[in-house]
Amino acid sequence: MCLAIPGLIDAVEGDDPLFRQARVRFGGVARTVSLACTPEAGPGDYVLVHAGIAIATIDEAAAERTLAALRAIPEHEPPAPEGP
Template sequence: MCLAVPGEILNIEGADPLMRQGRVAFGGIVKRVNLAYVPEARAGDYVLVHAGFAIAVIDEEEALRTLECLAAVDTRGDST
């Protein structure tokens, strides 16, 4: 099963369409993400990220709703 996680693009580096990267925030964690598949993405946009690649630009409401669902199934706590 594959899972894509939404994050917000903080900034973008690089002009080469295949090597363009963004710093993307995922609820307090920031990662570098390849933006080759979303050439229309801009800083401030929310993207779905899978395996280090942004695969789609999504609206903020959808991103926040998805993050809420992921938080609801957080398994780090005690399950007993």
């Protein structure tokens, strides 16, 4: 199963559509992301990011719904080891 996470584009670098990159904010963390699959994306846009590549541009409402759903998932704790 794959999961794409929404993030907000802060800045874009480059003119070549295949090599454009963006600085994308995911909460308090920013990462460099390829925009090769989303040439229309620019600063202020929300994008879905999978494996370092923005795969779709989405609106703010969709991004917020997705982030809310992710926050609602309880943190997983591994089961305690069974003792003798």
